[in-house]
Amino acid sequence: MSMAVLALLAFAVVIEVLCCIAVAATRDAFDRLHYLGPAILFGPSAVAAAVALQDGFLTQVGIKAAVIAAIFLITSPILSYATARAIAVRKFGDLRRTPIDEYQGE
Amino acid sequence: MTAWTASALALLATFVPVGIGCIRGDLMARFVAFQIGSLNAVLCVMLIAQGFGRPFLFDLALALAFLSLPSGLVFNHFFSRWIR
Numbered sequence: 001m002s003m004a005v006l007a008l009l010a011f012a013v014v015i016e017v018l019c020c021i022a023v024a025a026t027r028d029a030f031d032r033l034h035y036l037g038p039a040i041l042f043g044p045s046a047v048a049a050a051v052a053l054q055d056g057f058l059t060q061v062g063i064k065a066a067v068i069a070a071i072f073l074i075t076s077p078i079l080s081y082a083t084a085r086a087i088a089v090r091k092f093g094d095l096r097r098t099p100i101d102e103y104q105g106e
Numbered sequence: 107m108t109a110w111t112a113s114a115l116a117l118l119a120t121f122v123p124v125g126i127g128c129i130r131g132d133l134m135a136r137f138v139a140f141q142i143g144s145l146n147a148v149l150c151v152m153l154i155a156q157g158f159g160r161p162f163l164f165d166l167a168l169a170l171a172f173l174s175l176p177s178g179l180v181f182n183h184f185f186s187r188w189i190r
Contacts, residue, residue, distance in 0.1 A: 009109055009153075013116045016146060023142055024123035029134040032127070036142055043145065044171075047152055054156070064164040065152060068171045072145070075175040079141070082179055086186035087134045 005050045012046035015039060029087045033080060040076040044069040110157030117150045137181060144174050 019039035023032050048069035052062040107115075124146065127139030148170045155163030 006109055009113045012149070013113050016117055016149065017120055020120040020123040020127075020142060020146070023139050024126040024130070027131040027135060029132065029138055032131075032135055032138040036138060036145075039142055040145055043149055044152075047149055051152065051156055061156070061161050061164055064161075064168055068148065068152065068164075068168055071168075071171045071175075072148075079175055079178045079182075082182045083134070083138065083141070086182040089186040090134060 002053065005053050008046045008050035008053070012043045012050070015042045015046070019043075030084070033084060033087075036080065037076070040072050044072045108157050110153050114150050114153035114157055117146050117153065120146050133185060137185065141174075141178060144170070144177075148174070 016039055019035045022035040026032050026035070048065035051065040055061045057063075057066075121143060124139055124143040128136050128143070130136070131139075148167050151163055151167040151170065155161060155167065
């Protein structure tokens with residue numbers, strides 16, 4: 001096992017552990033959502049890169065690991081946006097009303 | 107114990123703070139903690155598959171990763187409209 005694989009695994013584990021501790025330490029949903037970003041961005045990418053380095057990029061396992069990382073990279077912004085919107089709807093009600101509407105009394 | 111299984115064990119340990127996050131805060135804060143828990147589950151399955159030389163377990167990780175988006179969207183839809 002090469003040093004690059006070990007470094008990638010250590011990087012992924014450290015990122016995940018730090019983000020999980022940060023999620024447990026904060027209480028607000030928006031704050032927690034910030035810590036979800038690096039965990040989704042760096043964790044699967046580093047693990048997939050380590051798997052690909054170990055077994056080869058064009059092997060069955062390497063391709064599956066790359067697909068998993070790609071799924072998280074593509075879907076995490078969508079899920080984060082949907083979650084943030086759900087939090088905002090729960091906190092502020094109807095999002096179609098802007099502060100200008102409030103000022104004009106509409 | 108290889109580096110893969112050690113990493114999987116370390117990620118399993120992260121379910122303790124994730125569990126603490128899931129029982130603290132309001133409903134949406136708990137849901138965010140649940141999301142990071144599902145991500146860690148996928149990574150754990152990947153590392154276990156690689157550590158124990160079971161390539162078929164990558165299919166399970168792939169299915170979990172595929173299903174994380176629709177399940178999260180359904181949860182968000184219900185949480186934002188109906189469940190208070």
